[in-house]
Structures are given as structure tokens and as C-alpha cells.
Amino acid sequence: MNYSGILLQLFQDTLVVLVAPLLLGWVNQCRAWLQNRSGAGVLQPYRNLVKLFHKDAVLANNASPLFRFTPYILFACMWLAASLVPVVATDLPLSPAVDVIVLVGIFALARVFISLAAMDIGTSFGTLGARREMLVGFLAEPALLMVFFTASMISHSTSLSTIVETLAHKQFVIYPSLAFASVAFVMVLLAENARIPVDNPSTHLELTMIHEAMILEYSARHLALVEWSSALKLLAYTTIGFALFAPWGIAESGNWGGLPLALAALFAKLLAAGAGLALLETVSAKMRIFRVPEFMGTAFLLAVLGLLIHFLLGS
Amino acid sequence: MPASLPIDWVIGVIGYWLLIGLAGLVLQRTPRLITTLLFPAGALGALIMAIVALGALGQAPNIAVLPLGLPDLPFHLRLDSLSAFFLLLLGAAGIGISVYSAGYFRKMEGNTLGLLCFEYHVFLAAMALVFLADDAYLFMVAWETMALSSYFLVTTDHNVPEIRRAGFLYLLIAHVGAIAILMCFGVMQGGHGDYTFATMRQGHLTTFWASVTFLLALFGFGAKAGILPLHVWLPEAHPAAPSPVSALMSGIMLKTAIYGILRVTFDLLDMQLWWWGALALTLGLVTALFGVMFAAVQTDMKRLLAYSSIENIGIILVGIGLAIIFHAFHKDALAALALTATLYHALNHAFMKGLLFLGTGSVLHATGERNLGKLGGLIHRMPKLALLVLVGVLAIAGLPPLNGFVSEWLLLQAFLLSPGLPHPYLNMLIPIAAAALALAAALAGYVMVKFYGIIFLGQPREEKPGKQVHDIGIMERLGLTWLALGCILLGIFPVFFILHIDYVTQMLVGQTLGGTAAQTGWMWLTPIQPERASYSPLILFLIIIVGVVFTMQVVKKFYHGRLRRGPAWDCGFPEQTARMQDTAEGFGQPIRQIFELFFGIIREVPSPFDKKPHYHGETRDLFWDWCYVPIARFTEKLSALIGKLQHGRIHVYLLYSFVTLLALLAFIR
Numbered sequence: 001m002n003y004s005g006i007l008l009q010l011f012q013d014t015l016v017v018l019v020a021p022l023l024l025g026w027v028n029q030c031r032a033w034l035q036n037r038s039g040a041g042v043l044q045p046y047r048n049l050v051k052l053f054h055k056d057a058v059l060a061n062n063a064s065p066l067f068r069f070t071p072y073i074l075f076a077c078m079w080l081a082a083s084l085v086p087v088v089a090t091d092l093p094l095s096p097a098v099d100v101i102v103l104v105g106i107f108a109l110a111r112v113f114i115s116l117a118a119m120d121i122g123t124s125f126g127t128l129g130a131r132r133e134m135l136v137g138f139l140a141e142p143a144l145l146m147v148f149f150t151a152s153m154i155s156h157s158t159s160l161s162t163i164v165e166t167l168a169h170k171q172f173v174i175y176p177s178l179a180f181a182s183v184a185f186v187m188v189l190l191a192e193n194a195r196i197p198v199d200n201p202s203t204h205l206e207l208t209m210i211h212e213a214m215i216l217e218y219s220a221r222h223l224a225l226v227e228w229s230s231a232l233k234l235l236a237y238t239t240i241g242f243a244l245f246a247p248w249g250i251a252e253s254g255n256w257g258g259l260p261l262a263l264a265a266l267f268a269k270l271l272a273a274g275a276g277l278a279l280l281e282t283v284s285a286k287m288r289i290f291r292v293p294e295f296m297g298t299a300f301l302l303a304v305l306g307l308l309i310h311f312l313l314g315s
Numbered sequence: 316m317p318a319s320l321p322i323d324w325v326i327g328v329i330g331y332w333l334l335i336g337l338a339g340l341v342l343q344r345t346p347r348l349i350t351t352l353l354f355p356a357g358a359l360g361a362l363i364m365a366i367v368a369l370g371a372l373g374q375a376p377n378i379a380v381l382p383l384g385l386p387d388l389p390f391h392l393r394l395d396s397l398s399a400f401f402l403l404l405l406g407a408a409g410i411g412i413s414v415y416s417a418g419y420f421r422k423m424e425g426n427t428l429g430l431l432c433f434e435y436h437v438f439l440a441a442m443a444l445v446f447l448a449d450d451a452y453l454f455m456v457a458w459e460t461m462a463l464s465s466y467f468l469v470t471t472d473h474n475v476p477e478i479r480r481a482g483f484l485y486l487l488i489a490h491v492g493a494i495a496i497l498m499c500f501g502v503m504q505g506g507h508g509d510y511t512f513a514t515m516r517q518g519h520l521t522t523f524w525a526s527v528t529f530l531l532a533l534f535g536f537g538a539k540a541g542i543l544p545l546h547v548w549l550p551e552a553h554p555a556a557p558s559p560v561s562a563l564m565s566g567i568m569l570k571t572a573i574y575g576i577l578r579v580t581f582d583l584l585d586m587q588l589w590w591w592g593a594l595a596l597t598l599g600l601v602t603a604l605f606g607v608m609f610a611a612v613q614t615d616m617k618r619l620l621a622y623s624s625i626e627n628i629g630i631i632l633v634g635i636g637l638a639i640i641f642h643a644f645h646k647d648a649l650a651a652l653a654l655t656a657t658l659y660h661a662l663n664h665a666f667m668k669g670l671l672f673l674g675t676g677s678v679l680h681a682t683g684e685r686n687l688g689k690l691g692g693l694i695h696r697m698p699k700l701a702l703l704v705l706v707g708v709l710a711i712a713g714l715p716p717l718n719g720f721v722s723e724w725l726l727l728q729a730f731l732l733s734p735g736l737p738h739p740y741l742n743m744l745i746p747i748a749a750a751a752l753a754l755a756a757a758l759a760g761y762v763m764v765k766f767y768g769i770i771f772l773g774q775p776r777e778e779k780p781g782k783q784v785h786d787i788g789i790m791e792r793l794g795l796t797w798l799a800l801g802c803i804l805l806g807i808f809p810v811f812f813i814l815h816i817d818y819v820t821q822m823l824v825g826q827t828l829g830g831t832a833a834q835t836g837w838m839w840l841t842p843i844q845p846e847r848a849s850y851s852p853l854i855l856f857l858i859i860i861v862g863v864v865f866t867m868q869v870v871k872k873f874y875h876g877r878l879r880r881g882p883a884w885d886c887g888f889p890e891q892t893a894r895m896q897d898t899a900e901g902f903g904q905p906i907r908q909i910f911e912l913f914f915g916i917i918r919e920v921p922s923p924f925d926k927k928p929h930y931h932g933e934t935r936d937l938f939w940d941w942c943y944v945p946i947a948r949f950t951e952k953l954s955a956l957i958g959k960l961q962h963g964r965i966h967v968y969l970l971y972s973f974v975t976l977l978a979l980l981a982f983i984r
Contacts, residue, residue: 053874060883062774064694066705069863076862080855094858096839097851101724105715106855108760112712115764119897122692122773123885127897130768134761135905141760142753145727149749152731158848204886217884221870293909300750307746 008259009083009092016082016239020231021045023238023270030278045231052224060121060217070117071218071225077110078232085239086250088262090161099158100148103240104141107192110229111137118214129213132289136198136210139296140188146303147188150181151244153310160243168247176313180306182245186280187299189237191292193230196281198292201230208286238273242266322377322394324367325402325447328360332440335360339432346428350421353432357439358413364443365406371399373818384452391511393449396818397582400658401446401574403815407801408566408665409439415673415794416559418787419680431471431557438464438563445571451500451510458496458571462489465568468560469552481551488548492538496575499531503583515583525584529591532579533598540572540628543602544938550609553621554685558676561617565624566669570661573631580639581823589643593744596636600748603629603755608910610762612903612934615685616675619766620668623711626755627664630726631657633752637729640741642824649732651817651826652842656725658816663710663718663805670707670798671766674700677791678770681784687769687899689777696784699792701771706799710806712763713756716852716859718805721840723756724850728842758906765902774893807852810837900932907934915940 025042032039059068084098098106115130115137152158154175155166191198194211204212215226243250249265250258287295335353342348371377376395384390394402416435420428441464444457466489470482502524503515520528538545553561580587606626613619634657641650675685677700684690694701710717730749736742787795805812817827828842841849885891907914915935921928960971 053870056875056877056879058879058881058884061880062692062695062883063880064701064772065698066694066772072863072866073859075866076859079862079866080858094854096849097854097858099848099850101727102715102720102850102855105713105720105724108712108757109709109714112709112714112760112764116768116772119764119768119772120694121883121885122893122896123883123891124888124895125885127768127773127902130764131897131902131905134764138754138757138761141757142750145753146750149731149746157846158728158731159846162846216886219884221874225866225870290908293905297909300754304746304750307750308743311742311746 005091005093008089009094012087012089012092013079013083016087016232016235017079017228019270020082020235021049021228023235023274024231026271026274027234027278027281030275031282034278034282045227049224049228052219052227053221055220057220057222059219060123062121063217064120067117067120067217068222070113071222071229073113074110075225075229075232077106077113078229078236081106081110082232082236082239084160085236086161086164086243086247087239088250088259088266090164090250092161095159095161100152100160100163101145101158103160104145104148107144107233108137108141110233111141114214114226118217121217123217125209125213125216129210129216132210132292133214136191136292136296139293139300140191143184143296143300143303144188144192146300146307147181147185147244150177150303150306150310153307154178160240164243164247164250167244168250175310177306177310178245180302180309182241184299184303184306185241185244187295187302189241190280191296191299193234193237195277197284197287198295200286208289210289238270238277239266241273242269320377320379320394321367321371321374321399322379322392322447325364325371325394325443326379326381326392328364328367329440329443329447331360332357332436332443336433336436336440339429339436341429343429346423349428349432350417353436354413354417354420357436358410358417361406361409361413361439363406365403365410368399368402368406369815372396372403372815373821374399378449384456388452390453391449391513392447392453393512394447396822397574397578398446400816400819401570402443404570404662404665405439405442405446405567407662408669408798409563411666411794411797411801412559412562412566412669412673413794414797415562415676415791418790418792418794419557419559419673419676421788422680427471431468434464434467435560435563438468438568442567442571446574449512451497451504451512451515454500455493455497458493461568461571462486462493465560465564469556469564471557471560472555475555478555481548481555485548485552488538488545492535492545495531495535495538497535499528499535499579502528502531503579512583516585519585522586522588525586526588526591528584529580529588532576533591533595536572536575536579537598538572539575540569540632541602541625542598542628542632543605543625544942546602546606546625547936547938547943549625550613550618550621550936553624553672554615554617558617558672558679561620562669562672562676565621565672566665569624569628570665573628573635573657573661576632576635577823580635581642587639587643589640589738589741592636592639592641592643593741594636595632595639596744596748599629599632599634599636600751600755601629602626602632604751604758605629605913607755607758607762608906608913609934609936611758611765611906612900612914614687614899614903616678616687616690616766616770617672617685619687619762620671620675623671623759623762624664624668626759627660627668627711630723630752630755631660631664633748634660634726634729637726637733638824640736641729641733644736644738646736647824647826648828648843649729650824651820651828652725652732653729654820654824655813655816655828655842656722656729658819659725659805659809659812660719660722662812663722663802666798666801666805667707667711667719670795670802671704671711673791673795673798674704674707677787677795681786684777687766690770690775691773691893691896692771692775693784694771697771697786700787700795703792703795703799704771705767706802708763708767710802712760714760716806716856718802718809721806721809721850721852723752724840725842726752728848731848732843761906765899769897769899769902773896776893776896776898807856808837809840809852813840903934913937 118126118130199210381390441461448454610622637653917933919931
């Protein structure tokens with residue numbers, strides 16, 4: 001194993017963990033602009049994190065060690081997921097350890113832990129949130145897997161690095177299967193990151209909240225870690241989207257020379273994606289919770305349809 | 316004296332178990348001896364069995380003929396790689412369950428305990444004999460002994476009417492299955508009258524008769540495994556049986572059926588048709604989805620696990636179906652991959668389900684409650700148990716880096732590699748099957764969050780005054796730790812185990828996975844080529860740990876570790892009681908609503924003016940109404956018709972005899 005590769009991996013790890021709140025800030029800022037507000041600025045998530053880290057943690061009386069431990073597991077999982085996606089370069093030393101199926105597994109691991117933690121205190125909101133989160137998750141997870149399958153059928157590999165390299169070289173070829181997959185992926189992204197129309201990250205209204213209901217009991221550093229991992233998750237999903245559907249500009253095979261271009265491309269894509277996400281959230285309304293299974297079912301069926309089309313048309 | 320063969324050791328262990336069982340009968344007066352001596356001794360036997368079986372994998376088949384049984388019909392025994400693998404499964408999971416039993420049965424009455432010890436060890440011996448049998452005669456004897464001994468184990472608490480009923484249902488379906496297996500062997504012997512497996516291997520059947528054999532085997536073994544629609548006994552029998560018995564039945568006995576299907580399909584039959592695979596695949600998927608859906612709406616923790624077993628058997632059957640399809644199209648490398656996933660999942664399931672069933676046993680002992688709606692908060696009172704069960708829960712939910720994920724990963728890889736099958740319908744079936752499998756796997760996560768969250772987390776839903784809840788004892792802890800350790804090791808070092816499974820796939824489809832799976836070192840699991848797919852659970856595990864520790868240290872170093880305790884916030888809601896948490900029904904509600912079509916839901920909602928309102932909700936297994944009730948009605952009608960012949964008057968019977976005589980005279984002239 002070469003040192004350059006390890007350095008590049010460390011660079012990417014640091015990059016994602018630092019950039020993640022920025023993406024969140026950008027999305028919020030865009031939303032504010034679209035809603036004719038001035039907004040808190042793109043750096044607001046960082047200020048929130050610093051504030052939360054300085055506070056004393058308050059733990060509910062009957063919180064178990066599982067509850068205290070979960071934010072760390074969540075953070076580690078999301079950090080790992082975000083740093084495994086080829087964000088700026090492919091063929092990083094860690095990429096062979098984890099392929100797309102494992103990536104889905106890591107997201108599932110985080111989801112199970114946060115749901116268990118939500119049930120730990122035994123409040124009405126916690127269990128409600130956990131139940132809804134698992135409801136969204138059990139349809140989102142196979143949909144995401146099917147999206148990945150479609151991409152890996154095209155590139156004959158489940159390794160994200162290879163997928164990116166294959167797709168980056170086949171420029172501007174439109175695959176019908178990938179078109180279906182991309183729609184499904186956007187729906188999964190919205191659901192998994194607790195965005196409108198599935199969930200609303202800025203509400204504490206009991207009828208609608210999912211993610212916020214689960215983390216109600218967290219405070220201070222625990223809450224900071226949970227928030228930070230949500231930001232990392234959003235970044236991971238966005239960059240997965242880039243890897244599958246817009247892989248251009250990435251530095252291939254641990255190449256330092258391509259890094260400036262890759263970074264520029266990444267930030268340009270993030271800017272565009274953040275604005276797009278904000279637009280999507282602004283023009284759509286929050287769904288009733290009973291409609292969420294339909295929404296997720298549609299995503300799942302679209303993803304399966306993409307895969308089926310690939311099988312029928314041949315590669 | 317010639318060096319003793321592995322098969323001699325295995326026979327020795329079987330005899331040893333039978334002796335322990337007899338000793339249990341003798342020592343009925345001293346229950347302490349049974350739990351402190353006999354069950355650990357049985358665990359020792361299981362350990363020897365596991366070691367011998369591990370050594371026997373990959374060796375040339377050992378054959379032995381025992382002069383037992385009927386005159387001229389000796390018992391033929393054979394230990395090959397397939398038998399050895401399943402004996403390994405039996406031994407490895409058996410160690411944990413036997414050790415646990417030593418602690419679990421401590422409080423039992425002497426009389427029942429002696430009998431239980433006898434049945435338990437006969438059950439173990441019979442299962443080992445099933446794996447070892449090399450003729451249909453011994454196979455059926457062992458199979459029936461297994462069914463009977465487990466029947467008596469299930470009905471340990473035979474004074475409860477429901478348990479007797481559950482036992483009867485189990486016995487009934489076991490025997491319907493046994494008839495099909497018997498007929499399957501009858502077809503395979505092909506009129507020679509020779510029931511040894513050696514003759515069956517050499518025999519050649521036409522396509523039609525081979526298909527009949529396969530279908531009979533699928534039905535017969537399917538009844539034991541719990542394949543739809545023959546699954547109804549599982550959710551009845553498992554809650555009835557004592558927990559270690561449930562663990563044995565679910566962890567190991569269901570695998571005897573998998574063994575049987577593999578033995579008949581890949582070893583005894585000399586052809587495999589692709590539509591057998593498609594049938595098995597479809598059945599497996601339907602079983603997996605139904606199993607997991609029903610698991611999500613259960614309120615009894617052991618019923619929930621029983622339905623989860625049905626799901627896992629479905630996943631195993633999917634693997635078998637894929638392997639048959641690939642083998643039929645001569646893609647043996649892929650068949651080896653699918654088969655490895657199948658066998659790996661069978662081994663995984665023995666560990667995880669053993670662990671979970673034993674865990675429910677401890678919960679049951681501590682609280683006396685099987686109903687999820689009355690449990691909760693046990694993580695505070697039984698922290699050790701909670702930790703061990705958490706391992707099993709994460710494993711069975713198919714989460715990395717534990718073992719359940721490895722087999723699902725392998726199976727999904729097999730799906731991904733399948734395009735290009737020379738059959739258009741199959742090419743359409745495969746992606747849909749992959750999607751359904753992914754859905755079942757994701758639902759398993761839902762089920763397990765419900766299982767763990769409701770039992771161990773939150774606040775106790777019902778306080779029982781005067782009932783002190785203790786954590787598990789040392790023997791229970793040892794047994795559970797063994798199984799949990801198995802789950803972790805199987806998850807983190809898959810390549811080692813796959814290298815051993817290779818001997819089985821070599822024997823069944825003539826290809827192995829290990830050569831390619833380990834090509835880039837033992838840390839990396841690469842089923843085909845490294846650039847196609849690779850997975851390193853060890854690295855993943857280490858990264859997660861490093862990430863957690865690093866984050867903790869950084870947070871502590873740069874900020875502070877100050878912590879206060881206070882009442883739960885809950886959005887400022889002032890009054891909170893334990894009854895406000897989700898119940899088991901509540902947690903299953905979304906699933907019930909989404910898949911309403913597949914459940915038979917009965918709801919009784921009282922009127923708002925009712926002074927003493929009584930709510931009743933029930934989720935019925937539709938197969939009862941679709942399948943079993945019509946059959947039962949038909950049988951009753953038929954017997955009513957036949958009953959008309961019976962009058963109890965002697966002259967009518969004389970008339971029957973007279974008519975029969977006349978008829979016979981008319982025919983035989």
C-alpha cells in the first residue's frame with residue numbers, strides 16, 4: 001500500500017467531516033432565499049455545533065448506556081460512509097473493504113442504532129419516531145440497493161470506485177435503466193435525510209416528525225454528534241448521487257494532479273445539488289405520514305423497474 | 316487395531332448422548348446431578364462432534380455398516396463432507412445450547428427433568444443420525460425418532476391444553492412430511508428394492524420421475540423446514556416448547572430439512588432441471604416475505620422468533636433455488652457461490668436463532684412473561700443478557716460487520732452475477748427476486764428493532780409487585796456468550812469458514828469458492844474477482860471501533876465530559892407513563908396497514924358509551940383459512956360419509972360381509 005493513497009484517504013476523511021455542515025448550511029440558506037428570508041448564513045450549522053459542544057449534557061433518568069453510546073456509533077458510521085464514497089478520488093485504500101452493498105448495510109446499522117436509542121428512554125415520542133424511521137427505512141433500504149444494483153450491472157462491479165471509473169468514461173450515454181434509478185435515488189435521498197416531503201427537519205409537530213422525534217432526548221455533545229452525522233449523511237448521499245449519475249471530474253486512481261480539478265468539480269456540484277434540494281423542498285409540501293409508504297413504494301418500484309429494464313435490454 | 320476413523324468418533328458421540336439420556340432417566344431423584352453433570356457432559360459430546368466434523372470435512376467419505384435394525388437390513392452410515400458440515404453445525408450450536416440448558420433447567424422438578432434430559436439427548440442423537448444415514452431405512456428411523464423426541468420435548472408442559480394442541484399440530488405436519496419423504500425414497504430406488512443411498516446415486520431416473528422425486532422431497536422436507544404453506548406448526552410449537560428446545564428445533568432441526576433437500580437434489584439425483592430452481596426460488600421468496608411480515612405483527616416474543624425462522628428458511632431456500640438454476644445451466648462457479656451463501660446462512664442462523672431463543676428463555680424465567688406488551692426496560696435489570704441479545708439482534712437483522720450480513724452479501728452477489736442465463740423468463744425473475752430478497756432483509760431490521768426495543772428498552776410496561784428480576788447465571792451466560800462469539804467470528808472472519816464450506820460445494824457442484832474468495836489474502840472476501848466485488852469485515856469493524864474511540868477522545872479532550880441526569884424532556888409533555896410507549900401492536904401497525912391484504916385482521920372496537928370497554932385485535936395467518944380449514948372440513952365431510960356405513964347393528968355388518976364375499980366370488984373365479 002502506498003503512502004500517497006493513505007494520505008489521500010486521510011485528506012478525504014478530513015474534507016468530508018469539515019465540509020458536511022457547510023452543505024447543510026448552504027441548503028438552509030438557499031431555502032431561506034427561496035422563501036424570501038435573509039437566512040442565518042451558510043456557517044450557522046458550525047455555530048450550532050460549537051454551541052452544543054460547550055453545553056452540559058442532560059441525560060434522562062432512565063437512559064441506558066446504549067443511549068449514550070449511540071451518537072458515537074452513528075457518527076462513526078456516517079463518517080465512514082461519507083469517506084468511503086469516491087468524493088474527490090477513486091481507488092482509495094479503504095474502498096476495497098466496502099462495496100455498495102456494505103454501504104447500504106452501514107446506513108442500516110446507523111438507522112437501527114438510532115431507532116433503538118430513541119426507544120431507550122421510553123417516551124411516547126421516541127418510540128413513535130423509531131417506528132416511523134424504521135417504516136421509512138425498510139422501503140428506502142431495498143430501493144437504494146436496487147439503484148446500486150442497476151449501476152453495478154452496467155459496470156459489472158459492486159465496488160463504488162469501479163462504478164465511478166466505468167461511468168465516468170462512458171460520457172453522455174443515457175441509460176434508460178439509470179434514468180429510472182436516478183428518480184428513485186432522489187426519492188430515497190429525500191426520505192433518508194428527513195427532508196420534505198417525507199419529513200421536515202425544522203419542525204417539532206408531533207403529527208409529522210420522524211427524525212426529530214427520535215432525537216428529542218439528546219442534548220449538548222450527544223445532540224451535536226447526531227446533528228453532525230445527519231449532515232455527514234446528507235453529504236454521503238449527495239456524493240453517492242454524483243458518483244452514480246454525474247461522476248465527471250473526479251481524480252482517478254489516487255492521482256494528486258487531478259485533485260484541484262476534482263475539488264472544484266465537487267464544490268460546483270455540491271452548490272448545484274444543494275440549491276436543487278432546497279428548490280425541491282420549497283416547491284413540495286409535507287406529506288401525511290400515511291402517504292409515506294406510497295411514496296417509498298413508488299421509489300422502490302421505480303428502482304426495480306430500472307433493474308428490470310437493464311435485464312430486458314441487456315447491457 | 317486400525318486407526319479410528321472420524322465416523323467411529325461420530326457414532327461414539329451418538330452412543331454417548333444416548334447413554335447420557337438413559338442416565339437422566341436413572342438419576343431422576345437427583346435433579347441437581349442432571350443439571351450440573353449431564354447437560355455439561357452433553358455439551359462436551361457436542362464439542363467432540365464439532366471437532367471431529369471439522370476434521371472430517373474434505374476427507375474421503377467414511378462408510379460404516381452397523382448390524383442393528385431388522386434382519387438383512389443393517390444400518391448403513393456414511394460420513395462425507397455434506398454430512399460433516401451439518402454435524403459441525405449441530406455440534407457447534409449444540410455446545411452453547413447444552414451449556415445454557417444446564418443453567419436454565421436448574422429450577423425444574425426432578426421427574427420431568429429426568430425425562431426431559433432423556434428426550435433432549437435422544438433428540439440430539441437422532442439429528443446426528445439423520446446426517447449420517449446412508450440408507451432410506453435408517454434415515455426414516457432417525458427422522459421419526461427426531462420427530463417423536465422433539466414432540467415430547469415440545470409438550471413438556473403437557474397439562475396446558477394449548478401446548479398439547481401445538482404438539483399435535485407439529486406431529487401431524489411432521490408425519491405428512493414424512494410420508495412424502497418415504498415416497499420420495501420409494502421413487503428413487505427405482506424398483507430395485509434396494510434402499511441404500513449408494514444404489515440411488517447410481518440409478519438413473521427419467522426426467523419425469525426425477526421431477527416427481529424433487530417435488531416430493533421439497534414437500535416432505537419443506538414440512539419440516541416450515542416452507543409455505545406448511546409453516547403453521549412453527550409459530551405454535553415454538554412458544555409451547557421450553558426455550559432451549561426451541562433453540563435446538565429452530566437452530567438445528569430445521570437444518571435437517573435443508574440437509575435433506577441438498578442431499579436428494581445434488582447428491583442422490585443425477586440431474587437438476589432449471590425449473591426446480593425457479594420453483595424453489597419463488598417458494599423461498601414467498602416464504603421469506605410472509606415470514607418476516609408476520610413476524611412484524613406478532614405480540615408474543617417466541618412467536619415472533621418462530622416467524623423470523625420461517626423467513627430465514629425462505630432465504631436459505633432462495634439460495635438453494637439459485638444454486639439449482641446455475642447448476643442446471645452448467646454455471647458451476649456461480650452455483651458454488653449460491654450454495655456457499657446457503658450453507659453459510661444455515662450455519663449463521665443456527666447461531667443467531669439459538670442465541671435469540673435462549674435469550675427469550677432467560678427473559679421468560681426472569682419475568683414470567685412472553686407477551687411483548689408487558690415487558691420493557693430489561694436493559695437496566697439484565698444488562699448482561701441485553702448485551703448478548705443485542706449481538707444476536709444485530710446479526711439477524713443482517714447488519715455489517717456481523718454474520719447475517721455475510722451470507723446476505725454473498726447471496727446478493729450471486730444475484731448480481733446472474734444475467735445472461737439462457738432463459739428469458741428467468742432473466743425477468745432474477746431482478747424481481749433480488750428486490751424481494753432485499754425487501755425481506757430490510758423488514759428483518761424492522762422486526763428486530765421491535766423485538767429488542769420493546770423487550771429491553773424503554774420503561775417496564777407492567778410492574779409486577781414482589782417479583783425480583785435477576786440477571787442471568789453463569790451457565791446461561793457461558794452458553795449465550797459462546798453463541799454470540801460465533802456470530803461475531805462468523806461475521807468478521809468469513810474467509811476461514813468459506814474455505815471449509817468449499818469441501819461441500821466441491822462435492823455437490825464440483826466447484827469451490829475459497830480459491831477465489833481468498834485470493835487477495837484472508838482479510839478480503841472476494842467471491843469472483845477483486846475488482847468486481849470485495850468486502851473486508853475485519854477492516855470495517857476496526858474502522859468503526861477506531862472512529863468511535865477517536866470521536867469520544869476528541870470530544871472529551873476539547874470540551875468536557877460534564878453530565879447531568881434529569882427527567883425525560885419529551886417535548887415538554889408533563890405527564891408521562893410507561894403505558895404511553897408503543898406496544899407490540901403499535902409498533903407493528905404500519906406493517907399491518909401496508910400489507911393489510913396478506914393478513915386476516917379481526918378488530919373489535921367497543922362503542923364509545925361502553926362503561927367497561929374491551930378492545931380486541933387479532934392478526935390471523937390467512938393460510939389457516941385458505942388452506943387448512945378447507946382441508947379439515949373436507950376430511951370431516953368425508954369421514955361423515957364413511958361414517959354412514961357404520962351403524963353398530965350386527966346384521967348390517969353381516970350384510971356387508973356377505974356382499975363383499977359375493978363380490979370376491981364374482982371376481983375370483
